[in-house]
Amino acid sequence: MSPIKKIIKWLEERINLTEIFSFFSAFGLYYGEIDTKDSIEEALKKASIKELPPYGKWPHVLGILTFLLFVFQIITGMLLAFYYQPTLLSAYESTREIIRDISFGWLIFNIHRWGADLLIIILIFRIARFFYHQVWEKPRELFWIIGIAILIVSMGSFLTGKLLPFDQNSYWSTVRNLEIIEKIPLIASIFNFLVGGFLIEEGTIIRFYFLHIVVFPLLLWILFYLHFSTVRRVGLSALELKKEEKITFYPSHLFSLLTATFIIIFILVTLSVFFSFRLMGKADPLKTPSGTGPSWFMLFLIPVIEYIPWGLGGFLVLLLLILLFLFPFFGERIFRSKTLTKVLTFFFVFLYLILSFWGFRIK
Amino acid sequence: MERRNFLRNIFGGTIILWVGGIFYFLLSYLSYARKGKEVFPRVKIPSREISPSKPALIKVGEEHVWLIENEGEIFSAISAVCTHKRCILEWDRESKRFICPCHKGIFDKEGNPIFGPPSKPLKRFNVFKKGDEIIVSD
Numbered sequence: 353m354s355p356i357k358k359i360i361k362w363l364e365e366r367i368n369l370t371e372i373f374s375f376f377s378a379f380g381l382y383y384g385e386i387d388t389k390d391s392i393e394e395a396l397k398k399a400s401i402k403e404l405p406p407y408g409k410w411p412h413v414l415g416i417l418t419f420l421l422f423v424f425q426i427i428t429g430m431l432l433a434f435y436y437q438p439t440l441l442s443a444y445e446s447t448r449e450i451i452r453d454i455s456f457g458w459l460i461f462n463i464h465r466w467g468a469d470l471l472i473i474i475l476i477f478r479i480a481r482f483f484y485h486q487v488w489e490k491p492r493e494l495f496w497i498i499g500i501a502i503l504i505v506s507m508g509s510f511l512t513g514k515l516l517p518f519d520q521n522s523y524w525s526t527v528r529n530l531e532i533i534e535k536i537p538l539i540a541s542i543f544n545f546l547v548g549g550f551l552i553e554e555g556t557i558i559r560f561y562f563l564h565i566v567v568f569p570l571l572l573w574i575l576f577y578l579h580f581s582t583v584r585r586v587g588l589s590a591l592e593l594k595k596e597e598k599i600t601f602y603p604s605h606l607f608s609l610l611t612a613t614f615i616i617i618f619i620l621v622t623l624s625v626f627f628s629f630r631l632m633g634k635a636d637p638l639k640t641p642s643g644t645g646p647s648w649f650m651l652f653l654i655p656v657i658e659y660i661p662w663g664l665g666g667f668l669v670l671l672l673l674i675l676l677f678l679f680p681f682f683g684e685r686i687f688r689s690k691t692l693t694k695v696l697t698f699f700f701v702f703l704y705l706i707l708s709f710w711g712f713r714i715k
Numbered sequence: 716m717e718r719r720n721f722l723r724n725i726f727g728g729t730i731i732l733w734v735g736g737i738f739y740f741l742l743s744y745l746s747y748a749r750k751g752k753e754v755f756p757r758v759k760i761p762s763r764e765i766s767p768s769k770p771a772l773i774k775v776g777e778e779h780v781w782l783i784e785n786e787g788e789i790f791s792a793i794s795a796v797c798t799h800k801r802c803i804l805e806w807d808r809e810s811k812r813f814i815c816p817c818h819k820g821i822f823d824k825e826g827n828p829i830f831g832p833p834s835k836p837l838k839r840f841n842v843f844k845k846g847d848e849i850i851v852s853d
Contacts, residue, residue: 431744455743 358390370395379419385584400602413612414478415583418502419576420616421471426569428464436516438561440554443518444634451631462624466508472649475503484697486690490578493680495582500676502575507649509568512560514647515552515612523635524644526552532650535657535666539673552637562679645715652704654711734757762844765790772807775851780840781806781813782851783824792840792851793826799833813837 353361363369367394377386377399386395435454437446479499482488488496515526530550534540544550547559585702599605634640645651657665687693716724748833756776765771770783772795779795788834793813795804812829813822820831827836841852 431741434745454747456740457744457747459740460744679763 364391377578395601399482400600400606402601404599404605408432413608414474414481415579416609417612417616418471418478420613421467421474422527422572422576424465424616425464425471428460428467429565429569431460433565438516440518440540440557443516443557444631447517447519448631451557458628459621459624462628463620463707465629466620466623466627468513469648470616471506472503472510475499475506479503480697480701481615483700485696486687486693488680488683490680490684491586492582495579495586496680497677498575498579502572504577504673505568505575507572509564509572510649511647512564512568515557515560516564518557518631518635520635520639520641521644523552524640525647528644528646529650532646532657533654535663536669537666538670540666585644645712650710651709651711651715652707654715655707658714755851760849760851762847762849765849768808770808772803773851775840776853778853779803779836780851782842782849785824788844790842790844790849791824793824793841794820794838794840796837797833798828798835798837799831804837 360369368388370386370390371388373392373395374386374388384400390398432450435446435450435457437443447461451461452458482496482499511526512528514529516520516522530543530552533543534550546563547556549556646654653669656669659665660668687696718732744771758773760771760773760782765782765784767784767786770781773780773782775792780792781795781804782790782792784790795813796802796817797804797817797820798816799820800817802815804813804822806812807814812823813824813826815821815831815833818832820833821829822833822837823829825836826839828834843850
C-alpha cells in the first residue's frame with residue numbers, strides 16, 4: 353500500500369473525507385449527488401466516470417470562469433491584505449509600498465485590479481447570454497435572480513475596492529460613483545445605512561474596507577453556493593446540441609477546467625505586465641485631476657440620470673433594477689418568440705454600449 | 716525513452732515548474748521586512764540627557780541599547796536584550812550590573828555573563844562624544 357493511501361486510510365477512520373469532498377464539489381468541481389457513506393476512493397471513482405450533459409464544456413464555461421476569477425480575487429486580496437492599512441494616513445503609502453517596494457507586489461495588485469474588471473465583464477456577458485438563451489424560463493427563475501444578485505454584489509465589491517488605494521484617481525472616481533448612487537432612491541438609502549453618508553473620510557475607508565473584504569465576499573460565497581445548487585437541481589439551459597455528445601468528468605471536464613484556469617492566469621498576467629495601473633499621487637480633496645470619471649460600468653447611468661428631469665432618472669434606474677430581478681415572473685408572457693428575444697438581446701447590448709459611450713463623452 | 720514516458724516527464728516537469736514558480740513568488744512577496752533597515756544605524760543623544768546616575772535606554776536601528784556614563788565621561792553602549800530569551804535587561808546602579816527580570820541572569824558592566832542562564836556576552840556598540848552630542852552606532 354502506498355504511503356498516500358495509508359494516510360488517506362488513517363484519516364478516513366477518523367474523519368469523513370467524502371463529506372468534505374462533497375462540500376468542495378458544491379462549488380462547481382463536480383455535478384451530481386455524492387453519497388457520503390461511500391469511501392473517498394469510491395466517491396472519486398463514481399464522480400470521475402459520471403456522464404455529464406454535453407454543455408459542460410467550451411463555450412458554456414462563463415459560470416465556472418466567474419467562480420475561478422472570484423477565487424483568484426480572494427487569493428490576491430488576502431495577499432494584499434497582509435500589507436494594506438485602511439486608514440486615511442497610510443492607505444496611499446501602504447499601497448505604494450506594495451506596488452513599489454515589495455517583490456511581486458505590483459503583480460498581485462495588478463492581477464487583483466484586472467481580475468475585478470474581467471469579473472464584471474464576464475458577469476455582464478453571462479446575463480446577456482442567459483437572456484439570449486432564455487435561461488429564465490420555468491424552472492430556472494432562481495438561477496436568473498441569483499445571477500443578477502451576483503452581478504450587483506460584485507459591482508458593490510468593485511466600487512468599494514476602488515477607493516482603497518486612495519490615490520487621486522480612486523478618490524475622485526469614488527466621488528463620481530457616489531454622485532450617481534446618491535440619485536438612485538432605494539440604493540442610496542441602503543448605502544447611507546451601511547456607510548453613513550456620502551462624504552469620504554476616515555470612517556468611509558474603514559467601512560469600505562470591511563465591506564470589501566468581509567461582507568461582499570461572504571455574500572458572494574453564499575450566492576455562488578446557491579447558484580451551483582440551482583444548477584444541480586434544474587440543470588443548465590436546454591441548448592440545441594447533438595444528442596450523442598456525452599462527456600465524463602475525468603478527463604474531459606477536468607481538462608477543460610484546467611485549461612480555463614491556465615488561460616485565465618495567462619490573460620491576467622499578460623494584462624498586468626503590459627497594461628499595469630499606476631498610482632496618480634495621494635488623494636487631494638482640493639484638487640480635481642482632469643479626466644477622472646465613474647467606474648466604466650457605471651457610465652451608462654450618467655445620461656439616464658442627467659437628462660431625465662425632476663430626478664426621475666434615478667427612479668427609472670431603480671425600476672429597471674427591480675424589473676431585472678422580477679423578470680422571470682413576467683418574461684414568459686411577453687417574450688414568447690425566441691427570435692424576438694435574440695434580436696432584443698442585441699438591442700439591449702447595443703443600447704448599453706451607446707449609453708456607456710454617451711456617458712463616457714459627458715462624464 | 717518511450718514516447719509515453721517522455722511526454723509524462725515533460726508534463727510532470729511543467730507542473731513542478733509552475734508550482735515552484737508560484738511558491739517562489741509567494742515566499743518572496745511575504746518575506747518583505749516591514750521597515751527599510753538602515754545599513755549602519757546611528758543615533759545622536761544630547762549629552763545633558765545622560766549622567767552617571769541616569770543611564771538611558773535608547774533604540775539603535777532595531778535594537779534596544781543601554782547607554783551608560785561611567786566615571787570620567789567614559790561611555791559604554793551595550794545591547795539591552797538578554798542573550799537568553801530576549802527580555803529587556805535592567806541596569807542596577809548600585810552593583811553596576813545588568814539584571815534580567817525574566818530568569819535572573821546577570822551581566823557585568825562590560826556585558827559578560829556572570830550568573831544565571833545566559834551564556835553569550837551582550838553585543839557592544841560604538842560610542843563616542845562629539846561636542847554636546849553622544850553618537851551611538853552599530
